[in-house]
Amino acid sequence: xxxIEVGMSKECELDGKSITIRPIKMQDSQLEHDFIxxxxxxxxxxxxxxxxxxxxxxxxxxxxxxxxxxxxxFIATEQVDGKEIxxxxxxxxxxxxxxxxxxxxxxxxxxxxxxxxxxxxxQLTSYAKSxxxxxxxxxxxxxxxxxxxxxxxxxxQVKRDxxxxxxxxxxxxx
Numbered sequence: 001x002x003x004i005e006v007g008m009s010k011e012c013e014l015d016g017k018s019i020t021i022r023p024i025k026m027q028d029s030q031l032e033h034d035f036i037x038x039x040x041x042x043x044x045x046x047x048x049x050x051x052x053x054x055x056x057x058x059x060x061x062x063x064x065x066x067x068x069x070x071x072x073x074f075i076a077t078e079q080v081d082g083k084e085i086x087x088x089x090x091x092x093x094x095x096x097x098x099x100x101x102x103x104x105x106x107x108x109x110x111x112x113x114x115x116x117x118x119x120x121x122x123q124l125t126s127y128a129k130s131x132x133x134x135x136x137x138x139x140x141x142x143x144x145x146x147x148x149x150x151x152x153x154x155x156x157q158v159k160r161d162x163x164x165x166x167x168x169x170x171x172x173x174x
Contacts, residue, residue: 008074008127015114017078019087021123024073028086029060031075035086040109046144047106063091069131070094070101074123076116087111090120092128092136099134105147117150129174137171 009022024032036044036055044052055063066073073091077084087108092101103124107116128136139161140147151158151170161167 010123012119014116014119015111019116020077020084021074021119022077023068024064024066024075024089024091026061026064028064028075029057031077031084031086032063032089033060035075035089035106035108038108039106043106043109043112046141046147047104049141066091072124072127072131074120074127076111076120088116088120090117090124092124092133095137099132101128101133101136103136103138105138105150112146118153121150121154125172125174133174135171135173137169139167139169142166142168 009020011018011020013019033055036052039047063073065071071091071093073089075086076088077086079085088106088111090103090105092103095102103121105117105121107120125136138147138151138156142160142165147170148158148168154172156170156172158168158170161169
């Protein structure tokens with residue numbers, strides 16, 4: 001297991017609020033649970049490709065258990081009444097090719113369309129480049145207009161998923 005650099009947290013201001021972007025930790029299981037629990041049905045649909053009610057402890061553990069090489073995740077948080085609240089997450093996991101990793105991005109509904117997705121993806125791509133990843137890709141539902149717009153802004157390539165006409169694959173060469 002690779003050690004994840006402690007200094008990778010960064011503070012920034014977005015939409016007039018102070019937020020922190022940092023690597024996710026195993027101890028963030030409840031934070032991740034609350035984040036997913038508060039997503040709208042539409043956001044859950046686009047993230048999990050269907051309706052979900054609860055996320056199992058096993059899935060939560062896998063979402064928080066990163067090794068810094070084959071898997072990495074950054075979360076964005078804000079402080080609300082002295083409590084850390086997760087407002088977004090961007091992650092990658094290893095695919096069949098060690099140079100290519102699959103990524104996912106989820107932003108809390110009230111934080112969408114404010115630039116948080118770009119901040120998280122930029123943090124993830126910077127980390128990925130420094131760890132030898134050559135390409136990140138994301139499989140998304142074809143009817144997700146938010147990801148389509150963001151992919152254009154980031155200069156990602158898009159193609160239809162030949163195995164599922166309801167999906168598209170976005171890729172970003174690093």
